[in-house]
Amino acid sequence: MSFTEHRLKLILDMLKQTKRVNVKELADHLQVSQESIRRDLKELETRGYARRVYGGAVLDQQESDQPFNDRLRVSAREKARIGEAAAALVKDGMKVFIDTGTTTIACLRHLETRKDITVVSNSLAVAAHFFHLPQASVRVLGGRMRSDYQATYGHETVAALKEHFFDLAIIAISAIHSERGFMDFGEDEAVLRRVAKAQAKRSIIVADSSKFGRLGSIHTFGLSEIDAVVTSGVIAREFSDQFKQSNVEIINA
Numbered sequence: 001m002s003f004t005e006h007r008l009k010l011i012l013d014m015l016k017q018t019k020r021v022n023v024k025e026l027a028d029h030l031q032v033s034q035e036s037i038r039r040d041l042k043e044l045e046t047r048g049y050a051r052r053v054y055g056g057a058v059l060d061q062q063e064s065d066q067p068f069n070d071r072l073r074v075s076a077r078e079k080a081r082i083g084e085a086a087a088a089l090v091k092d093g094m095k096v097f098i099d100t101g102t103t104t105i106a107c108l109r110h111l112e113t114r115k116d117i118t119v120v121s122n123s124l125a126v127a128a129h130f131f132h133l134p135q136a137s138v139r140v141l142g143g144r145m146r147s148d149y150q151a152t153y154g155h156e157t158v159a160a161l162k163e164h165f166f167d168l169a170i171i172a173i174s175a176i177h178s179e180r181g182f183m184d185f186g187e188d189e190a191v192l193r194r195v196a197k198a199q200a201k202r203s204i205i206v207a208d209s210s211k212f213g214r215l216g217s218i219h220t221f222g223l224s225e226i227d228a229v230v231t232s233g234v235i236a237r238e239f240s241d242q243f244k245q246s247n248v249e250i251i252n253a
């Protein structure tokens with residue numbers, strides 16, 4: 001094992017124990033430069049083990065491996081801002097597809113004052129939210145129930161979705177990579193999101209900052225295939241330049 005591989009193993013072991021590591025502390029502990037540690041963290045991120053954050057990295061856990069209720073608590077404040085910004089795009093009388101996802105759910109309470117909207121979703125959480133709100137007409141897509149997402153998926157869900165056309169599709173995503181585009185971890189999610197985009201006049205991605213720079217396992221869309229991205233904070237130039245060149249609107253929450 002090379003010295004670099006040995007160092008990567010040590011860092012990964014620390015990540016598994018503490019869930020988060022700091023560049024300076026690692027450099028001091030392993031007696032290497034901070035630049036070497038940054039390269040190591042980038043390599044661990046490329047391999048899918050870590051996700052770089054300001055000052056260090058956190059252990060990367062695929063969303064599909066995390067319980068739905070746990071995902072709701074991750075970056076809750078950031079998702080709330082994104083949800084509010086996404087909801088502002090929904091006008092009275094619109095027909096909207098709302099995807100399954102913790103960030104899309106964050107927009108729901110901001111839609112309670114909209115009049116005569118029609119909401120279509122495969123998410124049971126979305127349907128439950130509007131249950132007692134008479135101003136919204138809700139359609140739940142049938143299909144195979146997945147408890148890890150509290151939503152329906154499969155060919156029946158896709159077939160039902162194709163029967164609808166939307167003014168707006170609010171779509172979640174698992175990862176956004178500068179070279180591989182918008183990505184997911186499961187084929188079910190990717191297929192449904194492609195259909196939702198195709199059925200909508202306008203499609204937007206809602207994504208918190210943790211999604212940028214991640215790698216998924218399935219390509220869902222190219223970066224130029226979406227009309228807008230709703231996120232928070234400043235995104236890396238490698239993404240903003242590509243979005244600008246493709247006329248993809250960036251909406252900062």
